[in-house]
Amino acid sequence: MTSVSILGGGAWGTALAFTCYKAGNITTLWIRDPQQAEKMLLSRENEKYLAGHVLPSGITITHSIEKAIESHILLLVCPAQNLRSFLESIKNIIPKDAYLVICSKGIELETSKLLSEVIAEILPGYCIGVLSGPTFAQDMAEGQPTAATLATKEITTARWLASSLSCPTFRLYPSSDVIGVELGGALKNVIAIAAGISSARNLGESARASLMTRGLSEIAHLGLAMGAQLETFMGLSGVGDIVLSCTSPQSRNMSFGLKIGRLDRFIPNDQNMSILTEGVFTAKAVQNLSASKDVELPIAKSIYRIIHQESPIDEEIKLLLSRPLKTEPFGV
Ligand SMILES: NC(=O)C1=CN([C@@H]2O[C@H](COP(=O)(O)OP(=O)(O)OC[C@H]3O[C@@H](n4cnc5c(N)ncnc54)[C@H](O)[C@@H]3O)[C@@H](O)[C@H]2O)C=CC1
Numbered sequence: 001m002t003s004v005s006i007l008g009g010g011a012w013g014t015a016l017a018f019t020c021y022k023a024g025n026i027t028t029l030w031i032r033d034p035q036q037a038e039k040m041l042l043s044r045e046n047e048k049y050l051a052g053h054v055l056p057s058g059i060t061i062t063h064s065i066e067k068a069i070e071s072h073i074l075l076l077v078c079p080a081q082n083l084r085s086f087l088e089s090i091k092n093i094i095p096k097d098a099y100l101v102i103c104s105k106g107i108e109l110e111t112s113k114l115l116s117e118v119i120a121e122i123l124p125g126y127c128i129g130v131l132s133g134p135t136f137a138q139d140m141a142e143g144q145p146t147a148a149t150l151a152t153k154e155i156t157t158a159r160w161l162a163s164s165l166s167c168p169t170f171r172l173y174p175s176s177d178v179i180g181v182e183l184g185g186a187l188k189n190v191i192a193i194a195a196g197i198s199s200a201r202n203l204g205e206s207a208r209a210s211l212m213t214r215g216l217s218e219i220a221h222l223g224l225a226m227g228a229q230l231e232t233f234m235g236l237s238g239v240g241d242i243v244l245s246c247t248s249p250q251s252r253n254m255s256f257g258l259k260i261g262r263l264d265r266f267i268p269n270d271q272n273m274s275i276l277t278e279g280v281f282t283a284k285a286v287q288n289l290s291a292s293k294d295v296e297l298p299i300a301k302s303i304y305r306i307i308h309q310e311s312p313i314d315e316e317i318k319l320l321l322s323r324p325l326k327t328e329p330f331g332v
């Protein structure tokens with residue numbers, strides 16, 4: 001039995017609290033907002049982010065970060081763009097032997113850094129893991145069977161973490177490919193937006209299947225240029241998450257794509273940015289990586305232009321369909 005704290009009380013953090021507890025760990029769920037924490041202590045339910053699931057009394061709910069960081073394993077589950085400021089605020093109190101596991105999916109906008117790189121910068125020398133795969137918070141909280149990849153540089157550590165966090169309904173597969181697992185999770189969100197646009201435009205199931213496949217090819221191509229292993233993209237954090245996020249409107253990214261696909265062009269405003277849609281930021285953040293690694297990412301580029309440069313959606317569809325033909329699997 002080990003102690004696990006989930007730092008982030010949104011939908012995903014709450015779902016992870018259920019499985020960590022089921023796995024037999026001493027489980028603490030840290031809630032940033034004191035009022036939300038107070039409410040949850042009474043109701044044992046996260047009405048704001050994951051309503052309808054009562055947290056077992058054995059799970060400690062707290063607003064005290066000092067208490068939460070005492071656990072051996074710390075799951076980091078805040079939005080990707082907030083990870084740096086969050087870690088900066090607690091870096092002096094995190095125990096040196098804590099295992100930090102990234103459960104968020106994204107790339108930092110300002111620096112184009114992977115979240116593992118952000119952590120290594122702020123907390124050098126810490127053991128960093130990544131947990132990523134096809135997992136909707138709702139399914140996990142309901143106790144439906146789910147599976148994901150857990151990567152750390154040292155495979156023995158990944159094996160230990162995977163066995164500590166797995167339970168009968170949540171299977172974690174160890175890997176040593178941190179970069180590949182992170183990239184798969186972050187970039188599938190951009191492809192899910194494209195899949196949503198494709199569906200909203202009634203381009204057909206065949207088009208969506210092609211987008212998913214060519215999207216995966218883009219991710220793998222960038223991954224190889226960044227030192228990832230090709231096989232990782234065939235796994236849960238690669239093809240697995242693409243399949244889930246590009247075929248279910250339950251994905252916030254796909255549903256965002258569905259919404260903007262109904263428009264001529266996307267004009268950002270506060271309202272359409274109110275739900276956490278990581279792919280919006282990742283589409284922009286990945287442009288620098290694409291340039292610095294000299295890897296073309298046509299689908300991600302089109303999504304970037306639609307969202308951040310108000311490019312007309314039909315224009316981008318035309319552009320993608322008129323690109324020169326390339327060889328498979330990696331000719332992008
Ligand atoms: N919802 C899901 O099914 C899954 C989500 N994820 C990833 O998990 C991450 C979080 O997603 P959700 O929990 O679904 O989002 P959410 O919108 O439900 O909750 C976000 C949580 O982050 C907290 N937060 C916001 N700013 C913060 C800050 N500066 N410092 C600390 N905490 C902060 C909020 O208080 C809230 O508790 C995202 O990167 C997402 O891609 C990964 C797998 C599944």
Ligand SMILES: O=C(CO)COP(=O)(O)O
Binds near residue numbers: 105136241245
């Ligand atoms: O990452 C997820 C499923 O694996 C959740 O996807 P969304 O953030 O698009 O809802």
